[in-house]
Amino acid sequence: MDQKYNPLDIEQKWQHHWEEAKPFTVTEDPDQKKYYLLEMFPYPSGRIHMGHVRNYSIGDVIGRFKRMRGFNVLHPMGWDAFGMPAENAAIQNKSHPAKWTYENIDYMRGQLKKMGFSYDWNRELATCNVDYYRWEQKLFLQMFEKGLAYKKTSFVNWCPKCETVLANEQVEDGCCWRCDSEVKQKELDQWFFRITDYADELLEWTNRLPGWPERVLVMQRNWIGKSFGCEIDFPVEGTSEAIKVFTTRQDTVYGATFMSLAPEHPLALALTVTENKDAVDAFIDRVKKTDRIKRTAEDFEKEGVFTGSYCINPLTKARMPIFLANFVLMEYGTGAVMAVPTHDQRDFEFAKKYELPLKVVIQPVGETLDPAAMGEAFTDAGILVNSAIFDGMRSDAAKEAIADFLEKEGIGKKTVNFRLRDWGISRQRYWGNPIPIVYCDTCGVVPVPDQDLPVQLPMDVEFTGEGGSPLAKLDSFISCTCPRCNQPARRETDTMDTFVQSSWYFLRYCCPDAQDTPLDRKRVDYWMSVDQYIGGIEHAVLHLLYARFFTKVLRDLGYISCDEPFTNLLTQGMVIKDGAKMSKSKGNVVDPNALIERYGADTARLFSLFAAPPEKDLDWSDQGVDGSFRFLNRLWKLVHERMEVFSNTRVLKVSELTPEERLLRFAVHKAIKKVTEDIEDRFHFNTAIAAVMELLNVLQGPELKSPQYGAVMREALDSMVLLLAPFVPHITEELWQRMGHNVPLSKTPWPEYDRDAIVADEMLVVVQVNGKLRSKMTVPVDTDEETVKSAALADDKVLSFMEGKQVRKVIYVPGKLVNIVVA
């Protein structure tokens, strides 16, 4: 037998075995506890990177562990395969995105297999495959029917480099999430998903996801941005019209001295008097040319223009001049703001600039504000003044009272507003799922009927890189007949955002071969929801919000029963090297292939799990990798060395062990307990691995000559190999087999620790004087409190620190320490 640890051979051997025996293939079994484990599926960009290695290694530990614990573990893998890089590569290489994508998938699948991840490959799916996206088209049409998918003209985020629209969630710091180009605003007719219909439920459930990291939930809550307030009507002087405003500060309504409208407000032009028309037109024109992102920056100068019209404050009856203001957004609230310059900083700045009246209606407790002397708005809560019957009330009480009063008078009503906008899903790109819609001059927007699905993405397309989407130039695709009137019609040429595909892939994994339906309810209901989801934090308000939305929509469409897709979420940290995220431009990339060739997959897995707990950033260290490799070599050597000792050993007789043997066994069972708890309760794989390293250090001690040493050692090495199996599956399978086991590790249960073995005969008691460590004593475990205390008081070292002082108190923490308080 090979005595040298040769990772490449044994990894190949066991990967081949898994390929043949398929121990990770699962079906629904109502008699077994199910466990759905999922890592975020990769985009097939070419080759896997360290982030993938880390993400999937974390997942694989959990998968293999749960399997050994007797769970029916669903652990699928697939490809988030539509998207722009494929199209860009096609332009560059004069190739086809499909070719590029499928080649990448083949290569990366090979890489994942070389890492030894325990996936059920029978369920593999690629979202660019028509067998996947056809069902998404069906779901789109059902959403269209229910009004959850709709088309509207609006200003949208436009990435000039990607030549496509981006959802709000895909704009980061005013730049494209993918290519970092500055995002512009463009007015386009686009498809949207009505995620705002689910805003309340999405928010509500953030309080019912205890298995999610709090910061992800907070980010989602902020993103949804629910605020409570009032809608109030301000009648326009001399007309029967009223301007509706939204405010969260109805307690300041008596202080509203003017009105600010968004330049896009539908009443803007109608309210403009003839003398002001030129100025207003010029202002609107200027604002429209200003970039959206800049316009909404906090430091952007507040500017406006007077329309010449007035409205009436419904409570004070004061005349309020109506302005257009550049900082007022049409898409939040009603596009109109009642301006309270004393209690809102923006209104304050605006009022100062255009010399508008200031009226204080909230006084801070114990202070009196003088409007003339104010340098900034007072925006905190306080006591109402100058507010008629509400004078003297506190802000929060006044909010309620004024809201009730407005409702009673029919001037306004309580309402809520969300920051969340509908999800814009149209993309002006080729490599995506075609939106199954036809435009007919007679019938308008017509959904493609069920029997005509799927709308196949045509393959005979040229990629020039010029002039936008290739689909928009492909007559054979565009030209069609209207399904309603059979007249010539045009096909929609936009494709769906790739985040649509990733919003339900985890459901399709449950029934990847379902033929007549996107989702086979019986199977989906068996597996869902995902018990553990693992991926990067960067998807906190993207994928993770969209997937929650889709799950709720599909529930309401009757496809599934669960309310939420992911019960537990683990967000793993980034992989860092030399103080920066690994990237080609920084030149600090570690290639998994090179690592596997040099050390084997087990070492790569072990290091990425050992160097940091999963949720923290992982600092890559080449020497650290050496250390992990050394450990596996020591393990290999020790098992082979001691194998002979136990080869002809009889059964372990626990009651007849020598003290040395008992100590060895103590170490083994302590390790089993520690590793089990670290994996199960907290996913602290780094400390679990450290515990096994400690055990190895103990077992490496000198061979004993005592009669049961062989039996103890057999139990020890068996246990150690089992404990390491989820982390380093290849070497452990090999050692397991070499130790004479016929059943492979992948079918062997997790070890249980023996409670009796971890009860020590003696205990170490630390002795403190005034909280400082002064001595240690070893006493039999059953020693009673009084005996321990008096032994501590009689200790030589302790006595020297008590000299000339009186004992005030003696504290005993059973089995741990004695603290003697002296003065």
Place this chain on the structure above:
RNA sequence: GCCCGGAUGGCGGAACUGGUAGACGCAAGGGACUUAAAAUCCCUCGGCAGUAAUGCUGUGCCGGUUCGAUUCCGGCUCCGGGCACCA
């Protein structure tokens, strides 16, 4: 500005409910083996003083609670992340 995290040796990190700070690993130094090197094995390894035993000190800073604080409370500093002209 608001909301979340975080700060522990030369480095990655450990200490789970307040009870021996620094597990495990890396690096470094010394030694064994070797003609030599690699590999392997052994020893040392927070700081200061001391040959040593040992003592003092030490978990970002200041203070508090406690017999006892890396852990709890109050106030700061710095770093990372999210949100932000959202009415």
